[in-house]
Structures are given as C-alpha cells and as structure tokens.
Amino acid sequence: xxxxxxxxxxxxxxxxxxxxxxxxxxxxxxxxxxxxxxxxxxxxxxxxxxxxxxxxxxxxxxxxxxxxxxxxxxxxxxxxxxxxxxxxxxxxxxxxxxxxxxxxxxxxxxxxxxxxxxxxxxxxxxxxxxxxxxxxxxxxxxxxxxxxxxxxxxxxxxxxxxxxxxxxxxxxxxxxxxxxxxxxxxxxxxxxxxxxxxxxxxxxxxxxxxxxxxxxxxxxxxxxxxxxxxxxxxxxxxxxxxxxxxxxxxxxxxxxxxxxxxxxxxxxxxxxxxxxxxxxxxxxxxxxxxxxxxxxxxxxxxxxx
Ligand code: CP
Ligand code: NVA
Numbered sequence: 009x010x011x012x013x014x015x016x017x018x019x020x021x022x023x024x025x026x027x028x029x030x031x032x033x034x035x036x037x038x039x040x041x042x043x044x045x046x047x048x049x050x051x052x053x054x055x056x057x058x059x060x061x062x063x064x065x066x067x068x069x070x071x072x073x074x075x076x077x078x079x080x081x082x083x084x085x086x087x088x089x090x091x092x093x094x095x096x097x098x099x100x101x102x103x104x105x106x107x108x109x110x111x112x113x114x115x116x117x118x119x120x121x122x123x124x125x126x127x128x129x130x131x132x133x134x135x136x137x138x139x140x141x142x143x144x145x146x147x148x149x150x151x152x153x154x155x156x157x158x159x160x161x162x163x164x165x166x167x168x169x170x171x172x173x174x175x176x177x178x179x180x181x182x183x184x185x186x187x188x189x190x191x192x193x194x195x196x197x198x199x200x201x202x203x204x205x206x207x208x209x210x211x212x213x214x215x216x217x218x219x220x221x222x223x224x225x226x227x228x229x230x231x232x233x234x235x236x237x238x239x240x241x242x243x244x245x246x247x248x249x250x251x252x253x254x255x256x257x258x259x260x261x262x263x264x265x266x267x268x269x270x271x272x273x274x275x276x277x278x279x280x281x282x283x284x285x286x287x288x289x290x291x292x293x294x295x296x297x298x299x300x301x302x303x304x305x306x307x308x309x310x311x312x313x
Pocket of ligand 2: 167169235236272274
C-alpha cells in the first residue's frame, strides 16, 4: 500500500516521475480534458483545519479524473474525539478508495495510514505539507525550465511548509537557504532526514538569521505565514519575533536578476509579504496556487488508479 505522507518515503526518481505526470496531466487537461482514469473512485477528505486550495484542488482533481470526493469537516467526524483514528480509518477504508487528511498532529495522519487499508495522503500536518511542495517544484520547473542549480531562499518560520520544501529541494537539486529568527529554524529531525539527500544531490543548505544573507544569489524568494493554523494564541509574540522577515522589493533586489517570489497562501499581506511581491512582475504565486490542482492529480492518479 502506497501513501503520500512525507517526502522521505519517496525516492528522488519517484518524485521526478510524479512531477512529470503532473505536467502531462496539466497538458492533457488543457488539450480537452483528462481521461476518466479514476471513474467510480471516491476520495474521503478529512479536515481538522480550514482550507481553500487543498480542499478545492483534491475535489476538482478527482472530478477531472472521473471520480468524486467527500468532505468531512471537523464537526462531522471528530477525528480522535468522537471516534478513535484507527476506527475511523478502518470504517472509511471499507467505503472509499483513498483518504486525504489535514490534521494537527503528524502522527495522526501516519496512524490513519496504518489502519485504513487504502492510500492516505497528507493534506498538511503540523510538521509537513508535502502536497504543497509538489505544486511548488512544478511551478519552479515550469518557470525556469529546470530545477538543478537553482537557489531557493526561504524567509520566515521553519514550519511544516519549510520542512517539506527543504526535502523537495534536496530531491530536485535546488540549493536551499533559510533565514529565520532564533528559535524558529527548521526542526533538527527534518535536517537529519534531509542530510543524506543534500549530500547525494550535492545541493548547498544553509541556515542564517538575516533575510538578505539568504536572498543573495537566490532565484526564488519563498515565504509563508508567521502564524500557522493552531498557533493563533502565539500571534502577538510571533508578529514581534518575525518583524523584518518580509519578502519585499528591497529583499528582492538582493536576489539574482529574474528571481521570482512564491507563497503557499493564505498570505497575510503587509506582514510576511508585500502586495507588490504578491501582485507584481516577480510573482508566480497564483500559478503556484493553480498548480496545486495539477500536482494533486498526479498523486491521485498514482495512488488510486
Ligand atoms: N496552501 C494551502 O494549503 O492552502 P489551504 O490551506 O487553503 O488549503
Ligand atoms: N504553515 C501554514 C500553511 C498553510 C497552508 C499553516 O500550517 O497554517
């Protein structure tokens, strides 16, 4: 049983194949529509947190491939509260062909996979966001025509998005530099997992505190919210700690000519990114958001077919 839970479970070759498939499915879709390769298949989508992109891309992705999706929000099933994760997984596994879950604790999505008996996809956990990283690398490849030899500067919180992005960059030969305030850099566990990939694919990985030090020589400036879902109580402290960690025109001037700006969204304009970097010539933010659809289709086609 294959799942899409965390990027270390997939080889670089397999992830390259997934991205190639995403490009093919995108081309096929715009050339008249996708073949209904998932006809009759149903994806259950469990959400413990809000979502726009993840929910819509998986639902519409299933529809384009001939299948359908079922939304199960926090009040519907009470994952781990009304019923244990193992029981939810075993019940769903007998009724649907795959499960996509957005959870708080990363172990919860691993637990679902352990019990479901059908493929499970991580639609974001507190530790990882691998589906986002798929759309990110697809966008980078489309824009630059390659991934190897590029440098990505991640400005801000060493969170779920940053963790998956480091692993994805390591798989795709993209140098990665993160600028984060003390106490907010990447978890040691993720750096340890990335280390062999970083060595094998000969990418450079660095952690700095000043955003300009990461941005220098970068082809991509990437940022995410300072306050992730579930961290709302820490908002005041985080806004204070991340002051200055903003993707703006001044920072872009430090990067390579032709550098692009990226954000997984939702964005807090005026905080981690300016309007100009979202809407101006450097932005590939909306292409990146749209690519969630095509990247998610590749995961669905591979796991559920
Ligand atoms: N980027 C992303 O996952 O967006 P949603 O939270 O809206 O799904
Ligand atoms: N780091 C953010 C990503 C949202 C898509 C969060 O976890 O809320």
